Amino acid sequence: xxxxxxxxxxxxxxxxxxxxxxxxxxxxxxxxxxxxxxxxxxxxxxxxxxxxxxxxxxxxxxxxxxxxxxxxxxxxxxxxxxxxxxxxxxxxxxxxxxxxxxxxxxxxxxxxxxxxxxxxxxxxxxxxxxxxxxxxxxxxxxxxxxxxxxxxxxxxxxxxxxxxxxxxxxxxxxxxxxxxxxxxxxxxxxxxxxxxxxxxxxxxxxxxxxxxxxxxxxxxxxxxxxxxxxxxxxxxxxxxxxxxxxxxxxxxxxxxxxxxxxxxxxxxxxxxxxxxxxxxxxxxxxxxxxxxxxxxxxxxxxxxxxxxxxxxxxxxxxxx
Numbered sequence: 446x447x448x449x450x451x452x453x454x455x456x457x458x459x460x461x462x463x464x465x466x467x468x469x470x471x472x473x474x475x476x477x478x479x480x481x482x483x484x485x486x487x488x489x490x491x492x493x494x495x496x497x498x499x500x501x502x503x504x505x506x507x508x509x510x511x512x513x514x515x516x517x518x519x520x521x522x523x524x525x526x527x528x529x530x531x532x533x534x535x536x537x538x539x540x541x542x543x544x545x546x547x548x549x550x551x552x553x554x555x556x557x558x559x560x561x562x563x564x565x566x567x568x569x570x571x572x573x574x575x576x577x578x579x580x581x582x583x584x585x586x587x588x589x590x591x592x593x594x595x596x597x598x599x600x601x602x603x604x605x606x607x608x609x610x611x612x613x614x615x616x617x618x619x620x621x622x623x624x625x626x627x628x629x630x631x632x633x634x635x636x637x638x639x640x641x642x643x644x645x646x647x648x649x650x651x652x653x654x655x656x657x658x659x660x661x662x663x664x665x666x667x668x669x670x671x672x673x674x675x676x677x678x679x680x681x682x683x684x685x686x687x688x689x690x691x692x693x694x695x696x697x698x699x700x701x702x703x704x705x706x707x708x709x710x711x712x713x714x715x716x717x718x719x720x721x722x723x724x725x726x727x728x729x730x731x732x733x734x735x736x737x738x739x740x741x742x743x744x745x746x747x748x749x750x751x752x753x754x755x756x757x758x759x760x761x762x763x764x765x
Contacts, residue, residue: 448473450510452483454495455517461737468742469749492748494741496524505532513748515741519543519727520676521759522649530761537744538757538765541595542735543727547674548599550726551644554698558670559583563720583607589614589640591633592647592675593621600644612636616763630656637664642672649676650764657681662688670696674726677702686712689719700726 451469453462453476462476475486480499487493487503491510495517504511505528513535516524521538529536557563561579568575588604590597593613601611601623613624614636620627628636630652637643643665647653657673658681665671671694673680682703688694696718702711705724713719729735744754759765 449491450475450486450489451492452486452490452494454478454483454493454497454500455733457733457737461733464742465737465745468745471749492745498523501525501528505529505534513537513754515539515736515744515754516759517736520648521765522676522678526759526761526764535754536759536761537740537754538759539736539740540757540765541739542732543729544595544599545731546729547596547646547726548603550700550722551596551600551646551672551674551698552603554672554700554720554722555583555588555642555644555670557720558696558698558718564717583609583642585609586641587612587639588642588644589636590624591636591643591645593624593627594646596646596674597644598623600646612640633661634664637661638666640669641666642670644672645675645679647675647679648765649678652764653679655679655681657685659684659688659693662693665694667692668695670694670698672698674700677705689713689716696720698722700724 449472451472451474456478492513494515516538519540559581564577587610589612591614593615611624613627618629698720700722
């Protein structure tokens with residue numbers, strides 16, 4: 446009997462490759478980020494670790510063996526969820542892998558805007574010594590975390606070190622540690638006017654697409670900062686630009702955009718009250734370790750016993 450096939454479309458290193466082969470000797474394991482390595486096997490693969498756009502026309506076709514995809518990212522909006530659902534293919538995400546690095550980026554952006562670090566970096570390049578009217582601090586302020594998943598919970602924990610009042614918005618409305626007040630999305634407009642910082646950590650779903658527009662920005666304090674590390678499409682980008690131009694909010698820290706790379710002619714590049722990072726908030730030296738050790742290998746052990754993987758199992762109805 447020929448071996449079953451597993452594709453890992455990332456360079457995970459020999460140590461993890463060997464662990465997986467020893468754990469699943471009934472599988473032939475193909476490993477490598479280069480398309481030339483995995484493409485010839487895509488039609489036969491039963492398990493795919495790391496979704497690639499090209500796999501849709503190779504693996505999601507009649508007669509393919511695909512049964513389980515382990516995404517390499519927390520967001521799964523780029524994966525054809527309706528097709529997976531229709532074909533009974535299991536999808537697990539990398540949710541939780543990013544909690545530490547993204548929460549660090551959230552506070553880097555918040556602190557950068559509050560303490561004018563981005564302004565001082567520019568002045569340093571010009572050898573300019575200027576106070577720049579810096580007079581704000583984070584301690585004791587109110588933060589609204591829109592999307593209290595693993596990233597949001599870690600951000601809330603850090604916020605408490607700054608003695609912040611934490612307001613959260615999550616689909617379930619269920620309370621959690623370090624969040625002083627929790628709300629459901631229909632109460633968003635009640636939350637926004639109370640926040641000094643609004644942090645969006647939402648995935649992209651039908652419900653969240655375009656969730657923040659001019660109406661929402663005008664609900665915020667003029668002194669408030671807006672941080673988005675979720676998905677660019679959650680924001681109506683041109684309306685965010687308008688809100689910044691008319692000073693409806695004090696500034697923004699943005700890691701994600703509707704179109705990436707951000708177009709060169711975007712007004713956001715030249716705004717003094719905006720910090721832009723190139724969708725790197727989730728980057729970390731520990732990424733592969735967390736995906737493989739904390740998510741994939743435990744799920745694989747269940748799968749090999751004919752059990753459905755349970756860690757980060759995507760709900761197709763919710764879209765995450």
